[in-house]
Structure formats: structure tokens, C-alpha cells
Amino acid sequence: MSTKNDDYEAVVKTGNQGTVAAFAPARKGALAQIQHMLHLQPALVPLFVLAMSIVTFGLLLGTKFFSPFALTLILQQVQIVGIVAAAQSLVILTAGIDLSVGAIAVLSSVIMGQFTFRYGLPVEIAVLCGLAFGTAIGALNGWLVAVMKLPPFIVTLGMWQIVLAANFLYSRNETIRAQDIESEASLLQFLGTTFKVGADESGGGGATFTYGVIVMVLIFLILAYMLRHTAWGRHIYAVGDDPDAAQLSGVNVRATIISVYALTGFICAIAGWALIGRIGSVSPTSGQLLNIESITAVVIGGISLFGGRGSILGTFFGALIVGVFTLGLRLAGADAQWTFLLIGVLIIAAVAVDQWIRKVSG
Amino acid sequence: MKKLLISTALVAITGVAATTAQAQDVSACLITKTDTNPFFVKMREGAEAAAAEAGITLRSYAGRVDGDHETQVAAIETCIADGASGILITASDTSSIVGAVTQARDAGLLVIALDTPLEPIDAANATFATDNFLAGELIGQWAAASLGDAAADARIAMLDLAVSQPSVDVLRNQGFLQGFGIDLGDANRIGDETDPRIVGNDVTAGNEEGGRRAMENLLAIDPMINVVYTINEPAAAGAYEALRSIGRENDVLIVSVDGGCPGVQNVADGVIGATSQQYPLRMASLGIEAIAAFAADGTLPENTPGKDFFDTGVALVTGAPVDGVDSIDVAAGQDLCWG
Numbered sequence: 124m125s126t127k128n129d130d131y132e133a134v135v136k137t138g139n140q141g142t143v144a145a146f147a148p149a150r151k152g153a154l155a156q157i158q159h160m161l162h163l164q165p166a167l168v169p170l171f172v173l174a175m176s177i178v179t180f181g182l183l184l185g186t187k188f189f190s191p192f193a194l195t196l197i198l199q200q201v202q203i204v205g206i207v208a209a210a211q212s213l214v215i216l217t218a219g220i221d222l223s224v225g226a227i228a229v230l231s232s233v234i235m236g237q238f239t240f241r242y243g244l245p246v247e248i249a250v251l252c253g254l255a256f257g258t259a260i261g262a263l264n265g266w267l268v269a270v271m272k273l274p275p276f277i278v279t280l281g282m283w284q285i286v287l288a289a290n291f292l293y294s295r296n297e298t299i300r301a302q303d304i305e306s307e308a309s310l311l312q313f314l315g316t317t318f319k320v321g322a323d324e325s326g327g328g329g330a331t332f333t334y335g336v337i338v339m340v341l342i343f344l345i346l347a348y349m350l351r352h353t354a355w356g357r358h359i360y361a362v363g364d365d366p367d368a369a370q371l372s373g374v375n376v377r378a379t380i381i382s383v384y385a386l387t388g389f390i391c392a393i394a395g396w397a398l399i400g401r402i403g404s405v406s407p408t409s410g411q412l413l414n415i416e417s418i419t420a421v422v423i424g425g426i427s428l429f430g431g432r433g434s435i436l437g438t439f440f441g442a443l444i445v446g447v448f449t450l451g452l453r454l455a456g457a458d459a460q461w462t463f464l465l466i467g468v469l470i471i472a473a474v475a476v477d478q479w480i481r482k483v484s485g
Numbered sequence: 486m487k488k489l490l491i492s493t494a495l496v497a498i499t500g501v502a503a504t505t506a507q508a509q510d511v512s513a514c515l516i517t518k519t520d521t522n523p524f525f526v527k528m529r530e531g532a533e534a535a536a537a538e539a540g541i542t543l544r545s546y547a548g549r550v551d552g553d554h555e556t557q558v559a560a561i562e563t564c565i566a567d568g569a570s571g572i573l574i575t576a577s578d579t580s581s582i583v584g585a586v587t588q589a590r591d592a593g594l595l596v597i598a599l600d601t602p603l604e605p606i607d608a609a610n611a612t613f614a615t616d617n618f619l620a621g622e623l624i625g626q627w628a629a630a631s632l633g634d635a636a637a638d639a640r641i642a643m644l645d646l647a648v649s650q651p652s653v654d655v656l657r658n659q660g661f662l663q664g665f666g667i668d669l670g671d672a673n674r675i676g677d678e679t680d681p682r683i684v685g686n687d688v689t690a691g692n693e694e695g696g697r698r699a700m701e702n703l704l705a706i707d708p709m710i711n712v713v714y715t716i717n718e719p720a721a722a723g724a725y726e727a728l729r730s731i732g733r734e735n736d737v738l739i740v741s742v743d744g745g746c747p748g749v750q751n752v753a754d755g756v757i758g759a760t761s762q763q764y765p766l767r768m769a770s771l772g773i774e775a776i777a778a779f780a781a782d783g784t785l786p787e788n789t790p791g792k793d794f795f796d797t798g799v800a801l802v803t804g805a806p807v808d809g810v811d812s813i814d815v816a817a818g819q820d821l822c823w824g
Contacts (some may be wrong), residue, residue: 402693
């Protein structure tokens with residue numbers, strides 16, 4: 124009754140000549156390859172959208188838009204949102220969210236200003252106090268999330284209200300004027316210092332940068348390096364992907380989360396400092412929409428709101444996309460509502476692409 | 486002895502109750518857009534001082550942000566339930582609030598719109614406000630007169646409030662253009678003018694951040710802008726920063742509206758050329774007096790002759806007065822400033 128099919132030993136005798144098991148061959152379609160590539164390099168989508176939007180507005184508007192002056196102006200206009208969005212990216216990578224970022228930034232800037240002008244502290248100390256305050260509030264957020272196990276949305280929703288109310292109470296709604304800051308505490312405006320590359324003789328045109336822009340770019344580069352090449356960075360991805368698995372693999376989940384929120388608070392305080400440089404004055408009413416704007420940049424940048432996936436450089440491109448659309452549409456003379464409408468479309472498109480990329484296994 | 490104590494206590498309690506009831510006989514509500522904007526903070530202070538003087542109980546309510554309509558409706562309902570004699574309101578949503586205002590008037594309350602007219606304006610018993618068109622017109626006239634012949638080829642940036650074009654935004658904007666001598670087109674609409682001297686309109690949200698961004702956007706269209714109209718002084722301060730970053734702060738004329746203390750200081754420092762000052766404290770204290778009069782004998786407030794509201798006044802503050810435009814100097818402006 125023995126047939127060739129029952130001869131199980133045969134394969135052993137002949138040895139492992141063929142392939143016993145293999146992964147199914149990769150799908151060959153161009154679309155599938157793109158899908159796979161995007162899975163590996165999620166920042167490519169926003170980079171592509173950014174390049175396309177710059178080219179489109181460049182063709183539509185010519186040198187009015189496609190000039191060193193206008194293009195570097197976009198960098199200046201997105202610097203605050205960009206810095207805050209870099210911080211927001213860290214939190215979202217841990218599958219959290221931080222609604223208090225803008226409030227922390229503004230109150231930190233108010234502290235830097237009021238400590239100098241109300242209490243007469245040296246401006247260096249006041250700036251350090253502002254930075255320390257931001258870090259402390261961030262750490263408190265992190266503690267409530269990691270140790271008290273409260274949902275990040277709730278914790279930061281509450282902290283947003285608390286910090287914002289404290290901001291208005293403490294500042295007494297008073298603005299510190301740019302001229303006073305300039306004459307008595309110019310360090311507060313340090314990040315607003317501009318320098319030009321390639322301006323004409325009268326100082327017009329040319330690429331204009333501020334220290335705040337440089338700081339934003341540095342923050343993105345440093346965080347990108349840390350997320351990719353340090354244990355701390357890899358732990359953030361692990362915690363965001365699956366905190367239980369990360370815990371079992373020996374990651375200190377609590378410490379990671381607390382450190383992420385604390386660093387977020389610190390970066391927000393830097394954003395507050397940059398805010399003083401940008402608007403010249405210390406104004407408690409600025410930065411009201413920073414939380415939503417930063418989340419927008421993160422989402423358009425292709426970072427998954429479910430945590431654990433995405434590249435922080437994507438956030439940088441996301442923030443720039445918003446800046447390009449805002450300035451481009453204004454220069455084209457469109458009603459400002461069109462900007463919001465198109466950004467809404469981009470948000471939904473970005474999440475749709477994210478869902479599509481998620482379908483790639485492995 | 487025990488009885489005596491109890492009866493004394495009773496008398497004391499009822500006595501306290503009676504005096505409280507008397508003090509609460511006349512009460513008024515102040516409902517502002519927010520309690521973060523110094524303009525409304527000063528308005529509340531003015532109302533509190535006037536209420537204390539007139540022996541009126543004042544309750545203050547405010548929306549959380551500008552545009553928070555629901556909180557204002559809830560506040561009106563609370564005031565009706567509370568048996569207040571009158572309501573002073575700066576409405577966030579000038580037409581949607583009318584339903585709640587009508588409800589209050591039907592319940593016998595005096596409703597006075599402060600600073601922001603309702604739509605329609607007669608939905609309230611009275612409106613105590615700045616003539617915003619005149620405020621704009623004054624700075625427009627001042628800017629044109631200061632430029633002299635150069636006004637004919639001015640490059641003008643218009644820094645407005647919001648894309649929704651609320652009435653105060655339209656009135657100041659169109660007032661400025663009329664004062665400057667520009668054909669308005671539709672006087673109820675911002676941005677339909679065809680005069681080539683206007684480089685463009687952009688919105689600022691009335692703060693420094695928005696002022697700087699809007700100025701940068703318009704400078705990208707035309708870097709040689711030399712006249713900047715701004716909806717208020719924080720926006721003007723932001724615009725100044727944008728000009729300073731390209732080194733043009735000294736050859737541009739910035740005009741604004743409000744008359745807050747930081748704004749008037751900016752006039753003194755030459756950041757702002759001229760600003761039209763308004764008087765929130767006066768609006769609020771006159772409003773409280775009107776409610777007191779109404780509660781006493783039913784007197785209704787009257788409008789300024791020739792206008793459909795009570796004009797609480799506006800004055801041009803500048804360090805460089807020009808012929809033909811009335812103005813007060815910076816020192817006088819500082820005496821009268823708010824916030």
C-alpha cells in the first residue's frame with residue numbers, strides 16, 4: 124500500500140536540497156513596493172507633499188513665492204508651532220497626546236517676563252526659571268499618566284485649563300511691551316535675533332533666518348538622532364507600540380513616559396522663549412491654538428496617533444506644509460478660510476495614508 | 486432668658502435678611518466676551534466701581550474665549566432667574582444672542598449692549614459704544630494729512646481682525662479708508678476696494694502674533710508698504726516687529742485703535758503714529774447708572790442725537806498733531822488709558 128506520497132523518509136534521505144519554508148514572495152506591484160517603502164520611511168509622504176506644494180505655489184506665484192525671502196519667511200512663521208510639534212511628536216509616539224503644550228509655552232514665557240520685570244531677577248535666571256517651570260509641569264503630566272495611570276487626554280486636558288487659567292491670573296492679563304524688553308532684558312528676545320544671507324544692499328530681500336528657526340531645526344535633528352540611535356529613543360517606540368511587551372522586555376515604561384512628558388514641557392518652554400523673540404513682547408493671550416496646530420503638524424507629518432510609528436522629521440515637514448499653504452494661499456489672494464479647508468483635507472488624507480501603510484505586515 | 490435670646494437671634498437674623506434683601510433690590514449683570522482681554526477687565530472694574538457707588542449688586546459673567554456664545558446665553562438665563570433689573574452685555578455673537586436678549590426684555594429687564602452693537606441694533610434697549618467708524622476715520626485722516634502729497638501714492642497694508650468680518654472690524658476698516666480718501670465700494674464689506682494704493686488685507690486675531698504674521702504676508706506681496714492700518718494696538722505691536730526684522734520700522738506709518746495703556750506708550754515711543762482711544766470704563770459706568778435709573782423710575786436711556794446708539798466718545802492720541810484733525814497729546818491719552 125506504500126505509495127510515493129507516504130514515503131516521508133525520502134525527504135530526509137535526499138537532504139535539504141530545496142527550500143523548505145520561505146516567506147511568501149514580496150508582492151511585485153509598484154503600488155505595493157511604494158507601500159512597503161513608506162512603511163520603512165514614513166516621512167517620505169509629507170516630504171513629497173511639501174515638495175509638490177512648493178513647486179505648485181512656485182509655478183502659480185513665481186518669484187513672489189519662490190524667493191529666498193518668502194521661503195525663509197515660512198520657516199519663521201512655523202518656528203513656534205514647529206518647536207511645539209517636535210515635543211508633541213514624542214508624546215504621540217508613546218501613544219499619548221498633550222493638549223497642554225501651548226499653555227505651558229505661554230505661561231513659561233510669562234514667567235520669564237514677569238520674573239524679570241516684576242521681581243527684578245537677572246534675566247538669565249528668569250529664563251532658567253521659565254525653562255524649569257515647563258519641565259516641571261511636563262514631568263507632572265508624565266507622573267499622572269505613568270504612575271497614576273490616568274489617560275493622557277484627560278490629564279493634559281485638565282492641565283491645559285489649569286495652566287491657562289494660572290497664566291491669566293498670574294500675568295493679570297498684562298502685556299510686557301517689546302520696547303521695555305529690548306531696553307532692559309534683551310536676552311528674552313534672543314531667539315528673535317535675525318540674520319540675513321544674500322540680502323541686497325539696502326538690506327531687503329534675501330534669506331532671513333532667526334535664532335529661533337535654527338533652534339527649531341536643531342531640536343528636530345537632535346530628537347531624530349535620539350529616537351533612531353539611542354536606547355531611550357527605541358524605548359519610546361517600544362512603549363508606544365505595546366507598553367506591556369516593552370515592560371516584559373525590560374524597558375522601564377514609567378521612567379520612559381515621565382521623561383518624555385518632562386522633555387516635552389522643556390521644549391515647550393523653549394517655544395515660549397522663541398515666542399517672545401517672535402512677537403517681541405510677552406503676551407499672555409498668544410499661543411492659544413498651539414495644541415491643535417501642533418497635533419495638526421504631527422498628523423500631517425504621518426505619525427500614527429496610535430503610537431509607536433512615524434518619523435519626527437515627518438512632523439517637521441508637516442509643520443512646513445501648513446506654513447507653505449498659509450503663505451502661498453495668502454499671496455495668491457485667497458480667503459484665509461481656504462487655508463483651513465485645505466489643511467482639513469490634508470489631515471484626513473494623512474490619516475488615510477497612515478491606515479493604508481499599516482496594512483503592510485512585517 | 487432663653488426666650489429673649491432666641492427672639493433676639495430671630496430679630497438679628499430677620500434684620501440681616503431684610504438688609505440683604507434691600508441691598509439686592511436692585512441688581513445688575515455684566516456679561517463680557519472674555520475676562521482675559523484687558524478691555525473687558527477694565528470694563529468690569531468700571532462697572533464694579535459704579536455699582537458700589539449706586540448701591541447695586543453686580544454679577545459678572547464672561548465667555549471663555551471670544552466667540553463663546555453658549556456661556557453668554559446661559560448667563561442671560563441666570564440673570565433672568567436671579568431677578569436682575571438690567572443686563573450689560575458685549576455680545577460674542579451679535580445676531581444669535583438676540584433670542585436670549587428678547588427673553589430678558591420680555592421678563593422686564595433693561596438690556597444695554599456695551600461696545601458691540603447687536604444685530605439688529607434695536608434688539609437691545611440701548612447701545613453704549615465707541616463710534617468705531619469715526620475711530621477709523623480719525624486715524625485715516627491723520628495718516629493722509631501726515632503724508633501730505635505722498636498720500637497719493639501710498640502703499641497701504643490693512644491688518645484686520647477676523648475672516649468673519651465682525652461689525653467692529655468692518656467699521657474701523659472702512660472708517661480708516663474713508664478718512665484716508667479711498668472709495669469704499671460696499672461700506673459693509675472689507676476688501677472690495679479697487680484702489681491700487683491698498684496692497685492687501687490680512688487678519689490678525691487682534692494679537693501680536695497675528696499682527697506680525699499678517700504684516701509679513703503683506704510685505705511678501707509688496708516690501709515697500711509705507712502705511713499700516715491695524716485693528717488694535719497688540720496687532721500694531723506685532724506689525725512693528727515684522728517691519729523691524731527687515732529694518733523698515735522707521736519709514737512706515739502705523740495707525741491703530743483702542744487707547745490701552747501699552748498702546749498709548751507705543752505712541753509715545755513712536756511705534757504707533759496715532760491711535761483712536763475708546764473708553765470702556767465710561768461705557769460700563771454709564772451702563773450701571775442707566776440700570777439704576779431704570780430700576781428707580783423706569784427711565785430708559787437715550788441715544789446720542791443723530792446716531793442709533795449712545796456714543797461714549799473717541800479721541801485721537803498722537804505725538805504729531807496735524808491741522809484739521811482734532812487730537813489729544815500722549816500725556817492726556819495716558820491719563821485716560823485703560824489696561
